[in-house]
Amino acid sequence: MQYALLKKDHLNDFISKLAQEQKVVAPVSRGFGQFSFEEVADASRIILKHIPTILPPKKYFMPQEETLLEYNLSEGQSMEAVVECQKMVLFGVHTCDLAGIQCLNIAFSERPKDFNYLIRKNKIAIVGLECNDYCDEYASCSLMDNHFPNGGYDLFFTDLGDFFIVHVNTQLGDELIEKTKVFERADKSHMDTLAKMREKKRGIFKNEVDIDHQELEPLFKKSQNSKVWDELNKRCVACANCTNVCPSCYCFDVTDELQLDLKHGKRYRRWDSCQNEGFAKVSGGESFREKRGERQKHRYYRKFLYPMAKFARFFCTGCGRCSRTCMAKINLKETIRSLITEKA
Amino acid sequence: MKKPKVAFFDFACCEGCQLQIANMGELLLDVLHLIEVVEFREVMSEKWDKDFDIAIVEGSITTEHAVERIKKLRERCKVLIAYGACATIGGINGMKNNFDLDKIRQTVYGKDYKYFATIKTQPLDAIVKVDYYINGCPVYIPEVVKVLKAALAGLPYAVPDYSVCVECKLAENVCMYEKGVTCMGPITRAGCNSWCINNGNLCYGCRGMVSNPNQNGAKDVMEKYHISVDAIKNKMDMYNTCRELKDEQKKR
Numbered sequence: 001m002q003y004a005l006l007k008k009d010h011l012n013d014f015i016s017k018l019a020q021e022q023k024v025v026a027p028v029s030r031g032f033g034q035f036s037f038e039e040v041a042d043a044s045r046i047i048l049k050h051i052p053t054i055l056p057p058k059k060y061f062m063p064q065e066e067t068l069l070e071y072n073l074s075e076g077q078s079m080e081a082v083v084e085c086q087k088m089v090l091f092g093v094h095t096c097d098l099a100g101i102q103c104l105n106i107a108f109s110e111r112p113k114d115f116n117y118l119i120r121k122n123k124i125a126i127v128g129l130e131c132n133d134y135c136d137e138y139a140s141c142s143l144m145d146n147h148f149p150n151g152g153y154d155l156f157f158t159d160l161g162d163f164f165i166v167h168v169n170t171q172l173g174d175e176l177i178e179k180t181k182v183f184e185r186a187d188k189s190h191m192d193t194l195a196k197m198r199e200k201k202r203g204i205f206k207n208e209v210d211i212d213h214q215e216l217e218p219l220f221k222k223s224q225n226s227k228v229w230d231e232l233n234k235r236c237v238a239c240a241n242c243t244n245v246c247p248s249c250y251c252f253d254v255t256d257e258l259q260l261d262l263k264h265g266k267r268y269r270r271w272d273s274c275q276n277e278g279f280a281k282v283s284g285g286e287s288f289r290e291k292r293g294e295r296q297k298h299r300y301y302r303k304f305l306y307p308m309a310k311f312a313r314f315f316c317t318g319c320g321r322c323s324r325t326c327m328a329k330i331n332l333k334e335t336i337r338s339l340i341t342e343k344a
Numbered sequence: 345m346k347k348p349k350v351a352f353f354d355f356a357c358c359e360g361c362q363l364q365i366a367n368m369g370e371l372l373l374d375v376l377h378l379i380e381v382v383e384f385r386e387v388m389s390e391k392w393d394k395d396f397d398i399a400i401v402e403g404s405i406t407t408e409h410a411v412e413r414i415k416k417l418r419e420r421c422k423v424l425i426a427y428g429a430c431a432t433i434g435g436i437n438g439m440k441n442n443f444d445l446d447k448i449r450q451t452v453y454g455k456d457y458k459y460f461a462t463i464k465t466q467p468l469d470a471i472v473k474v475d476y477y478i479n480g481c482p483v484y485i486p487e488v489v490k491v492l493k494a495a496l497a498g499l500p501y502a503v504p505d506y507s508v509c510v511e512c513k514l515a516e517n518v519c520m521y522e523k524g525v526t527c528m529g530p531i532t533r534a535g536c537n538s539w540c541i542n543n544g545n546l547c548y549g550c551r552g553m554v555s556n557p558n559q560n561g562a563k564d565v566m567e568k569y570h571i572s573v574d575a576i577k578n579k580m581d582m583y584n585t586c587r588e589l590k591d592e593q594k595k596r
Contacts, residue, residue: 235561278504327561327564329568
């Protein structure tokens with residue numbers, strides 16, 4: 001069965017049946033127009049129409065802080081690798097965030113492989129959720145070509161009023177369908193409704209910035225010495241919100257810490273950011289990117305140029321989180337527009 | 345291993361940071377397995393007049409008498425830990441530096457003010473070498489434990505030089521500015537794990553500013569959220585007035 005149908009009335013059964021067996025996380029409201037992925041027991045708290053959550057679902061694949069190994073100093077160099085992971089279903093992931101997870105998969109599969117990430121990833125079932133309309137004015141998913149589903153999920157839900165059309169993409173997705181027994185067969189009329197919605201969606205989602213997708217890489221290539229970075233230098237306060245909320249940022253810092261007995265200890269990693277003052281500091285106190293503008297430029301280049309050379313893929317997903325959360329109103333779409341104007 | 349001797353002292357402060365130690369609960373038992381507390385006015389009556397390993401010092405320096413006392417303390421200990429906002433950055437006591445010292449004395453001591461000598465508020469490191477810093481008003485116990493472990497193991501502890509926003513985002517709090525509240529998080533040094541914001545309060549900037557705050561950029565933030573310069577200045581002055589004193593010293 002490639003496509004299935006779930007009546008809206010049965011969504012609660014689907015979620016609560018899954019939640020009896022394993023952890024289920026889904027977008028819930030945090031008030032003030034903000035959302036986050038949280039554990040749910042049924043569908044009552046789930047918000048289907050939401051702007052991107054404060055943190056992307058990245059936090060389940062690469063937790064903010066995670067133990068990598070535990071050691072015991074009283075036995076010489078005795079240490080043991082640790083992977084903290086748990087089986088779970090991640091429900092309600094927008095196409096931008098699916099793209100973010102795909103980026104992380106690529107980065108962490110590179111040699112040396114990141115086993116903590118890869119082991120954890122295999123425990124997570126992903127259920128995507130289509131955006132039929134824009135979430136808000138910050139999104140640039142159309143520019144990044146992430147507004148339509150493009151893989152990276154086990155099941156994919158499209159809300160069509162009284163029912164969801166569900167694309168079954170993997171064996172694991174099929175198992176979720178079999179296990180919960182709340183799905184029906186989708187017939188031709190349902191598929192026509194889906195096609196109609198997608199056609200309408202093509203009219204709604206337009207390239208948000210006046211530049212072709214393929215032209216982004218050359219634009220950044222010739223903007224190395226742009227004045228736009230000086231402008232960002234004046235504005236950025238280096239709060240690092242942009243990178244901490246980014247679905248494709250994966251930098252981390254590793255620390256060893258002893259327990260109070262000063263014998264046992266653990267090595268853990270924690271999200272780090274190229275925007276932080278100390279990130280590019282080396283011994284002697286020198287910093288490779290002392291100016292905030294240089295750090296901002298680095299962030300943009302890690303999304304639009306370097307990953308193109310390395311993975312032939314943009315690492316910006318168009319989710320708009322960096323612009324939404326910026327304390328200094330630095331807006332990704334405006335930055336690209338300024339670069340275009342300057343080079344015109 | 346002989347337990348290191350640790351002593352607590354205080355200068356101008358409310359002694360609330362020392363109270364945090366007394367409030368540690370069961371964790372305190374683990375800590376006391378590691379150290380021998382030889383003097384701690386708030387919790388014990390014993391005194392210690394010999395040398396010791398670690399001095400944990402709360403409070404800021406506000407009189408000539410305090411200057412002499414901290415210098416003598418420094419000579420008696422191997423490691424000195426500046427403990428709490430007053431000791432590390434001058435803290436609330438720094439507000440005094442915004443006023444004429446004579447006028448301040450008159451307000452506090454009335455007509456006999458001349459008998460009460462005073463100097464501008466200074467953090468400990470303006471007078472003596474400080475080995476470890478534990479910021480905060482009050483200190484954050486998990487960080488106290490971290491620094492204590494570092495000091496006992498002879499390892500350095502670096503106070504994070506990024507903003508509270510970093511830890512606040514990792515905790516996935518709704519931004520205070522989204523709630524219409526002015527928060528000092530964006531320019532305040534992290535290390536507290538955004539303790540206040542996690543619990544529904546805003547950041548008051550008690551840990552001092554990051555080493556390289558963008559003052560021009562802060563204006564954009566204020567404009568975005570319609571906040572007046574005076575409102576921000578008042579909030580910054582609450583803990584950070586001594587910073588200006590440090591800037592002056594740098595210029596000299």
